Amino acid sequence: MQPEQIVVKSDDPRCVELEAAGWVVVSRSWAAQVTASSVDIDVLSGAVRRGRRPGDVREIEDGDLESVLLLDYMTLADYLGGVATEHDPLTTSTARVKHTRRGFGAFDGGGRAFAITYVDVDGRAAETDFTSSLQNFAGWASARR
Structure with a gap:
């Protein structure tokens, strides 16, 4: 995050004060919380x-990593960047699931990932790192060729 940026929820009372002081919204993110x-x-x-x-x-397994990395690569342009939608491309290391980083995917009959989501776990709390999916699952075959 750049020093001149701050992150606030849209219903934060400081929004009015910040906008009055000349701050502008440069990116937005949809967020959800599940208890x-x-x-x-x-x-x-x-x-x-x-x-x-x-x-x-x-859950994503080591045998899925090639497909997961391909899906991540194919969807990188979907991330607008900036503080609200920043996403670093996956590597074999960051795509691998462990007890503090869980990954789940939707896979077709051939084992190809068409949707993935990664969650960072800290004790009883978890935060979604990112979610990617093909916009058109039927378009997968042409994207693979």
């Missing part, structure tokens, strides 16, 4: 079942 105690397991399980229709939704 485990408020999760409806049936709704979440249904979403996972629906997500499996075109493929398999599961």
Whole structure:
């Protein structure tokens, strides 16, 4: 983050004060928070079942890394950059899942990733690092050739 930038939520009371002082919005990010105690397991399980229709939704494994790296490369232009949507390209090391960095993906029948998300875990808290997906799953074959 550049020294002249700050990050505030859109409903932060300081927004009015900052805008009056000449600050301008240079990027936005959609964000969400899930509190485990408020999760409806049936709704979440249904979403996972629906997500499996075109493929398999599961944790990323070492055997998936080539496909995950390709998807990440194919979607790099989707990140506008700046503090709200910054994303560093994955490497084999940063794509590998471990207990403090979980990764999940949706994979087609051939094992090709068409959606991925990575979450950094710190104790009982987790923060989404990034999520990428192909805009048009049907376009995967032409993108692969």
